[in-house]
Amino acid sequence: MLHKQINDSGDVDDEVTKKRPAAKLLWHLPIIPRLKRLFSNEKEAKLLRWHSEERVIDGKLRHVADSPQWQTIDNKYREFGKEARNIRFGLSSDGINTFGSMSSRHSTWPVLLCIYNLPQWLCMKRKCFMMSLLIQGPRQLGNHIDVYLSPLIDDLKTLWDSGVNVYDAYKKEHFQLRAMIFCTINDFVAYDNLSGYKVKGKKACLGVDSVGVPKPRHSGRLEGHAIVGPKAIIPTHEDVQTAPLVVLKHMACLAPYVNEHMEMLRSTNPNKDDIWYIKTQDKELSRWMRKKIKEIDVDETVKRLGDNPNCRVKSYQGYDINGYTFYTSDRDKKSAVQNSGVTLITSTTELYSQRRETMIKIAETMIKIAKASYYGVIQEIWELDYHDFTIPLFICK
Template sequence: MHGESLTNTSTTLINLDDDNRENNDSNIDDDNDHFNDPNDNLNEMFHDLETNIGADDQEKLQLFEEEGKPLYPGCEKFSKLNAVLKLFQLKSKNGWSDKSFTNLLVLLHYMLPEGNELPLSTYRAKKLMCPMGLEIERIHACPNDCMLYRNEFENEHKCFRCNASRYKRKKETDEVDDDVTKNGPPAKMLWYFPIIPRLKRLFSNEKEAKLLRWHSDERVNDGKLRHVADSPQWRNIDNMYPEFGEENRNIRFGFSSDGINPFGNMSSLRSTWPVLLCIYNLPPWLAMKRKYIMMSLLIQGPKQPGNDIDVYLSPLIEDLKTLWSSGVDMYDAYKKEQFKLRAMIFCTISDFPAYGNLSGYKTKGKKACPVCEDETSSVYLKNCKKTVYMGHRRFLPDGHIYREKKEEFDGSTELRKIRKRFDAFSRVKNLKTVLGKKTVSGKKLCWEKELALRKVLFGKTSQSFGNYLTGNI
């Protein structure tokens, strides 16, 4: 019951517009494989569910009963659960809305023979499959981004910093119940999708577990840069942490976050922030596929968190610290063995404003460059009220012809040199970070907070993360 195949399943492939499929996906399209597979190994899945849920939830698990029911009297090809699974695969693959899916279920219900077991709504279909779903944590947050109501603050009703109410209420003086679930909707909410169960599900599939070893087993290592594993940074991390590098199944994440408008119009009045993780162990043609990108956090609007994004990153960082330090016991369905999985954030992907929020550096104004800092060459244009950044000739080699030209540039020769590299961590090691909205101090600093992702990028080696930011590795 650890993922091994109980039967020799022969798959009958259906020609689904092969001419339009990508060549790289021809052998790894799991969705089509599962859709056409007559044996879904449901018994193995049921056994796993039965042994992994608590005793209090056993009565809620009705999959055994539902799986045994035929879709309609006399149907031998599809069970009730099997049919719903196939339909949900189509819904996910084609991006159907819940409303259109409900209309389809109603139509199919009336097209099938009387007495059929097909659900009549998307809600009922999801309730049928809920035991197979992944865990979701709904965490209440302060509307001013000061704190999350979790751990020791789980039962609090007001923010300990700004004293704002936890709930959407007409009057702040309204009485509150000790049970936080009875006081109305939260003023703001964070959705956290734990990453450890999702990694376990990836490794429990033999095909996916094999793909997670691709960078080590199948990558062509000829000195050319075709994959992230060919980069000097990948090799430097292996040298700095040999125990981490020896296990080729250890995960290296790419961390990305940015604001989006969930309503699809050009208005900027609302900003919702998803936090995504991509897996660089995978082949390059799969690493950025939607199937393998994990949305770990969803920070609700209407306003962006800004520098206080650290407040919302805390549940993710806790899991990443666990994956980095002690690791998590994992079963590899490809190798048929247990191992200790560790993970780290290999790099971050963001635009410049989001980079400023994550790193704590002010990416606006006269000193907007985090590499040049005080030596940033900037000019303020009074008429258009914009700051522009000039003086890039100093990055040219000594004696370059452009350094001597005047008329083509700003009327002067360029004699400055490239700035010497520095340790970014030295700028923030004595900085006391205060999360949540606060009054602006009189002294303006380029760095406003200790780097949020420093410890999960390189464990406790802050020096290494400073080098990472300034491009030394």
């Protein structure tokens, strides 16, 4: 994963050259194929069951499996605990300088995994470690490390939620392998970056839970939250008409009303072509919807969406939606990573005309509906105020 470059003055350079280092470089080494290879070796597959079949159980603490946390997990997640081959990882990460100097112009963060299923004389041996990620660049990661941990998290979510079908060479059978992060190993500074707890300043606070994970960094703003801005603007008359129309035609709760309006147009104007219906709906839908919500009893959300939003719009340079951060292209120029690109798979309506030579020239309108991928760059981020809630709108090019 190669991102933008930063020149000596600190400005972002979009042009890739061979002279300057990458702003950030991420090496991802998937863990699922390596787990499959471990279980395909009969000797290794047997060792991964050691904690359940060969460990001495006498009340003394010799192995991680003797800890109260191990037993708590077995009791809380019984399906996971019943399968001795399910993997329990220890995750360790910290910043190092591979060039042997204290210079801050380079940062390397390896993300290592150790397997606690193995005997105590093996689980901490270098040959048994798994390097899952290697993050390199001229700057420290700080709290942005969660962006680079995403590939590893995706693998771990797959292993935890559904598992992976694996062949066990020791038992000569296939089984569904699952895995989890049992604990993390890091210093105090890296603990802040990995867990999201505040460990510096007057309000430093460490949360300690027997089992579980800390509160996500994006918690409380999963539905949408502005992060850079704001700036109040008054859109043009054309934009005032277009923005609410986009919301009306893309909200699932309004789909029945949009379809009803289209059927009404077709029944009252039976001899028109499809282009006319589409253009007429774009012109009349907002006005028809405002009238509709006054005639019938509708849900409060539908009522708010059917009415026009506030004419004053807030414009932002950054926005968090469902835990993902989006920037405008202007804001992106000041950042080392790119967050302004968007893609959307949508059903598109293609309109084109075809002339047929007969006794009379007839213009035929052809309509093709197909799924297409839209790629764009965010130019502006608007927040439409519907009084009880707000809806972000990306203006892309």
